[in-house]
Amino acid sequence: MSSPASTGLASTPPDGGWGWAVLFGAFISIGFSYAFPKALAIFFKEIQDFFGTSYSEVAWVSSIMLAATYGGGPISSILVNRFGSRPVVIFGGLLCGIGMVSASFCTSIMQLYICVGLMSGFGLALNLQPSVIIIGKYFLKRRPIANGLAMAGSPVMLCTLAPLNQFLFDNFGWRGSFLILGAILLNCCVAGALFRPIGHATGPIQKEANKEVKETAKAVGFLAATEEEEDKQCCAKFNQYLDCSLFKHRGFLIYLVGNVLMFLGFFAPIVFLAPYAKHMGIDEYSAAFLLSILAIVDMIARPTTGLIANSKWVRPKIQYFFSFSIAFNGACHLLCPLASDYAGLVIYSVFFGLAFGMVCAMLFETLMDLVGAVRFTSAVGLVTIAECCTILLGPPVGGALIDTFGDYKYMFIKCGAVMVLAGTFLFIMNYYNYRMLAKEEKAVGTKDPEHGKPMNEGSNNWDSEKMQDGQELEPLTDEQGLKKEVNGLTEV
Numbered sequence: 088m089s090s091p092a093s094t095g096l097a098s099t100p101p102d103g104g105w106g107w108a109v110l111f112g113a114f115i116s117i118g119f120s121y122a123f124p125k126a127l128a129i130f131f132k133e134i135q136d137f138f139g140t141s142y143s144e145v146a147w148v149s150s151i152m153l154a155a156t157y158g159g160g161p162i163s164s165i166l167v168n169r170f171g172s173r174p175v176v177i178f179g180g181l182l183c184g185i186g187m188v189s190a191s192f193c194t195s196i197m198q199l200y201i202c203v204g205l206m207s208g209f210g211l212a213l214n215l216q217p218s219v220i221i222i223g224k225y226f227l228k229r230r231p232i233a234n235g236l237a238m239a240g241s242p243v244m245l246c247t248l249a250p251l252n253q254f255l256f257d258n259f260g261w262r263g264s265f266l267i268l269g270a271i272l273l274n275c276c277v278a279g280a281l282f283r284p285i286g287h288a289t290g291p292i293q294k295e296a297n298k299e300v301k302e303t304a305k306a307v308g309f310l311a312a313t314e315e316e317e318d319k320q321c322c323a324k325f326n327q328y329l330d331c332s333l334f335k336h337r338g339f340l341i342y343l344v345g346n347v348l349m350f351l352g353f354f355a356p357i358v359f360l361a362p363y364a365k366h367m368g369i370d371e372y373s374a375a376f377l378l379s380i381l382a383i384v385d386m387i388a389r390p391t392t393g394l395i396a397n398s399k400w401v402r403p404k405i406q407y408f409f410s411f412s413i414a415f416n417g418a419c420h421l422l423c424p425l426a427s428d429y430a431g432l433v434i435y436s437v438f439f440g441l442a443f444g445m446v447c448a449m450l451f452e453t454l455m456d457l458v459g460a461v462r463f464t465s466a467v468g469l470v471t472i473a474e475c476c477t478i479l480l481g482p483p484v485g486g487a488l489i490d491t492f493g494d495y496k497y498m499f500i501k502c503g504a505v506m507v508l509a510g511t512f513l514f515i516m517n518y519y520n521y522r523m524l525a526k527e528e529k530a531v532g533t534k535d536p537e538h539g540k541p542m543n544e545g546s547n548n549w550d551s552e553k554m555q556d557g558q559e560l561e562p563l564t565d566e567q568g569l570k571k572e573v574n575g576l577t578e579v
């Protein structure tokens with residue numbers, strides 16, 4: 088993205104003001120998006136008895152919901168690029184509410200797959216991505232801490248929804264609970280209403296500005312001078328809504344491969360923690376309490392990690408911090424089989440909660456760091472649909488290992504090995520990326536006039552809005568800015 092000074096089309100993120108209201112809305116919206124599918128498991132036993140199905144058939148409700156939430160990423164990105172975050176989140180909240188209210192009248196498990204899994208799941212997709220995207224529009228200098236605070240909505244909402252769902256279940260059964268939860272999900276519309284548009288105008292202002300930029304660019308020869316050549320760029324029209332040129336972006340590809348691999352071992356330990364404790368002879372309440380310990384530590388870890396990532400010592404090399412947190416997760420899982428009693432599992436849950444929270448806090452911040460806030464809108468959609476595959480595969484593969492060997496340790500070892508591998512891959516590849524970025528920045532000449540080093544090592548969006556020790560980058564020269572803007576128009 089070109090620096091604001093070059094075109095005047097973008098506004099510099101306020102890093103506060105109304106941004107705190109937006110952050111609160113994102114906290115709520117992201118919290119529902121991640122916690123709601125997890126908290127639904129409380130109803131599965133009664134639903135299984137009511138419809139006379141197997142547990143795995145009921146568990147597909149959550150899997151379909153998760154797939155719709157992640158698989159809906161690209162559509163969510165396209166809608167945000169076209170309409171902005173606010174209307175998309177409001178529509179997503181409506182869809183979630185209608186889905187759950189409809190589910191309270193379902194007479195078959197298939198109807199639950201449609202209402203809860205597809206409708207509400209897709210509604211959560213229209214909540215999750217836009218909420219993360221708008222954080223990058225309102226925050227830059229404080230973006231890591233903002234992302235950490237917004238992502239803390241997930242454990243907070245999980246700690247709230249789990250007992251609430253149990254209360255609703257005990258007093259209203261699953262049908263009444265779904266009706267009430269449908270109404271509660273309408274709060275996503277309220278959260279979305281806080282997302283006041285900022286930055287690139289998408290209305291007539293932007294179109295007029297784009298036209299001026301194109302006319303000027305044509306005059307100086309950047310764009311195709313003939314109508315036919317312009318027509319060839321018709322495919323670029325698609326890129327206006329989903330920037331597929333990201334698949335040529337080095338940092339994006341490193342992030343994509345590392346995260347897709349990571350998610351193969353990310354969720355299974357959470358899914359099987361309580362069953363593993365019961366398998367060790369621990370009572371069900373003590374087993375469930377392990378998840379509460381994990382969620383409480385996670386709740387503290389996310390904003391704390393955001394704060395650390397925001398520091399001038401960590402932010403320029405945040406990709407290393409993210410890589411370490413993934414490998415740290417893996418080390419915890421590899422050591423879990425050494426826990427021979429409840430105290431050992433409590434210690435594992437504390438460290439797992441810390442490592443899990445660190446990864447979640449930086450999950451989207453590191454992607455923004457690599458591609459910049461403008462391209463992040465498309466990047467997040469492309470990444471989530473790719474992650475969907477391994478997210479869905481992780482727990483069943485873990486379950487298959489448990490069934491095959493009759494021992495949980497192989498599941499923990501698989502997850503630990505995969506995450507250590509993912510963390511190591513990201514560390515090595517980000518080292519390479521940082522070095523390449525430094526060379527490219529020297530070649531382009533964006534040296535920090537005071538320190539004589541590349542303005543912003545460690546980021547692929549060196550030309551745009553990154554801050555270096557609080558210093559905003561020098562605006563691009565007019566020619567560079569114009570070329571970037573033109574490229575931005577044709578690319579995006």
Ligand SMILES: CC(C)C(=O)C(=O)O
Pocket residue numbers: 121122238241242447450
């Ligand atoms: C993948 C992460 C962000 C998650 O599931 C959570 O926040 O609970």
